[in-house]
Amino acid sequence: MAARPKLYYFHGRGRMESIRWLLAAAGEEFEEEFLETREQYENGRLLFGQVPLVEMDGMVLTQTRAILSYLAAKYNFYGKDLKERVRINMYIDGTQVLMMMIIMAPFKFPEEKQETLASIMQKAKTRYLPTFEKILNDHGEDFLVGNKFSRADIQLLEAILMVEELNASVLSDFPLLKVVNIPTIKKFLQPGSQRKPPPDTHYVDCVRNIVLL
Template sequence: MSGKPKLTYFNGRGCMESIRWLLAAAGVEFEEEFLETREQYQKLIKGGALLFDQVPLVEIDGMKIVQTRAILCYIAAKYNFYGKDLRERALIYMYVEGTADLMGMIITFAFTPPKERNLALIIERATTRYFPVYEKVLKQHGQEFLVGNRFSWADVQLLEAILMVEEKEPTVLSKFLVLQAFKARISNIPTIKKFLQPGSQRKPPPDDQYVATVIEVFKKD
């Protein structure tokens, strides 16, 4: 195996996409193995690679790490995206959890029966519960980044969340001028700019094929 981190997940966003974003922000190249069959998944379980029988799985620094937050925390700490002290880490994690809640609504959207999908609720939560918080934080301290005036995991994940919501509603930031500037600024950081270009390992929004593959792999015997 090469020295590059290896990511095992589906060929789609899901819980792995924030991990891809964070590695890309750090300028770290990584390899991917895509789950396409239930047999692949069962082989990983039987081989002991999945501690809780769940993906995502990231192999890095001689470890096999599962659980999305554990993986993200490790990458954030390893590449100095996790603040300089406990206070900053608490703030970063708090902001990350907020964007994770918002993105979770979008991640599950494609797996929700069409008649039960509530896009209006996602937009309402984004514009009344989540985006106002980040707009206020940035406006109050007047700095370029959310925490410590330094590029962090929180900034990476906020941009990811903004772009995900904009895919559902392109005008969602119309009333958030500070977040508009934040989006432009973070998008132009060289490693992020590269990740946003066509041909990167960033994944597109889920389509019917992706949903069908996930359901097939996870179906019970």
């Protein structure tokens, strides 16, 4: 029996959370080792001195986009041809911009946070969510590409739930943006799963102390 993937990251969401989402969507069980010290971070295994790091299939993988692309191809979440794949990549890049704004918000100085969150919500409601609502409305299907669940849908759902945590009513004007009925995703959203909660002060301090020391 093949070993489970093992994930090395801080005990929180960050850039690893999308990797967790893809593995969970595939029904793949995984193990985690959380970085708590600078010594763990400087173990010489990071290709560019950065996490996430994932051990799987006899490989040590770094760089978030490379890991996500590998997982999407491995688990057939990457479209049936190049035309579908480029559309998936377009939608992924769009949601990634929104997600990174949310991921970085907790690291802002206190006096900047309110303005940052207001900017995120304004862009979500006027740029990102309307775009995906229109895509789904125009082709009349449940999924973004090829009427099949793909990495683009997984990442969009992750982004939507991140925005909802900031404003629970944000989807009231976007009825097509909803949780898809995928058993593995529903399981991942249940309490007790390996999905991480929104970042707290312990997570923020840990990342600052390890990465910025």
